[in-house]
């Protein structure tokens with residue numbers, strides 16, 4: 098496996114040393130009946146990075162994320178977050194680990210019968226007993242972080258645009274001040290302008306809050322715009338996890354087709370043009 102960056106010389110980030118492993122997956126095996134999705138899959142996610150996770154449809158990106166989040170039983174292997182195994186923890190320890198990550202599920206997954214503010218408060222209610230006015234203040238602050246104003250708070254998800262719903266879901270993912278953010282196809286369904294704005298928001302939040310981000314995406318523009326490294330799932334494994342420019346050199350049919358096909362070339366040209374303008 099290619100692991101293309103030595104971050105040891107980089108500055109120390111909030112909450113620890115940049116480059117230190119935050120997620121470690123070793124020899125992961127996932128099976129559904131006689132279908133093997135992952136076979137001895139390894140992946141390390143380093144503190145302070147945005148790692149993009151790509152792969153063809155059905156290669157197991159979401160199953161990998163769900164395994165890391167302990168939302169899914171895996172057949173064998175080891176997964177640790179912040180140095181703690183995700184399985185076999187005592188209840189208190191498990192809650193402590195869970196408090197440190199936020200998740201934006203595919204399609205946002207907001208509760209349709211709750212207002213936006215109530216959605217953001219769901220994780221707060223789960224972990225704390227707080228006065229309602231304090232929860233309202235926190236919800237307003239988190240919504241503000243994602244670019245939503247106070248007028249969004251009392252609305253129901255059905256009253257928001259797709260882009261606003263994503264922002265509200267992101268605000269909920271940030272509710273507990275996580276150190277680690279999981280995003281499953283955050284820009285899916287957004288128009289290109291909305292998708293680029295969402296990419297910038299993720300990058301800004303990562304930098305201002307010192308987040309580590311695990312990002313599943315099919316969006317090549319997102320990979321070029323914000324990812325420090327990209328992990329490619331193919332052949333039931335992480336074939337490579339490296340900065341995108343290094344991946345371009347790898348001689349594997351899926352990588353070649355994905356990055357060097359028409360969309361891949363267009364995304365690269367767009368990224369180069371953005372760099373020249375910057």
Ligand SMILES: Nc1ncnc2c1ncn2[C@@H]1O[C@H](COP(=O)(O)OP(=O)(O)OP(=O)(O)O)[C@@H](O)[C@H]1O
Nearest residue numbers: 129130132134152153154155156157158159160161
């Ligand atoms: N609960 C389940 N029961 C049976 N099979 C499952 C289950 N969850 C996932 N799978 C199978 O595991 C494989 C990987 O699914 P997964 O959703 O992780 O793919 P993905 O890479 O995220 O795909 P996409 O890019 O299309 O979202 C698929 O073949 C899927 O059908």
